[in-house]
Amino acid sequence: MRIECQCGSRAVISRSKKEDDASVSLFCSCIDPECGHTFVSSLSFKHSLFVPASATPSASLGASVVGKRIVCSCGERACIQKTNRLSANVADLYCECSGCGHRFVMVRAFSHTLSPSAHTTEALALALIRSVTPSVRKTLHEQLALF
């Protein structure tokens, strides 16, 4: 599955961790070395769109994540048909099971940052420098000149 970092670059999933029956944490890292953001996204089952007639009782139908794959409750692998971005941090994934035909929605949401992006740190440092008094800025300048 495709995951994007907040900087717009692609992110790779290093591993996944099952939180409960319906949700999984995905540990992601941005592929852009200039960014280096590592974060956790959560993926959870939202609802079914189409329940195959063979599935009874339908209430028990769901999906989970095994490794980096979405797996239907029937045990077969499901494919992501469409990704619908709801906001910068939340996306609905429309999935279809290759085995039973179960169609469902998984929701992926940004959970938290593990190590901040270099872009964020840079913006923070610049904001910090802009907010200090001229004398502090002068000291800082002298300190930086040593490098």
Ligand SMILES: [Zn+2]
């Ligand atoms: Zn990034």
Ligand SMILES: [Zn+2]
């Ligand atoms: Zn299935």
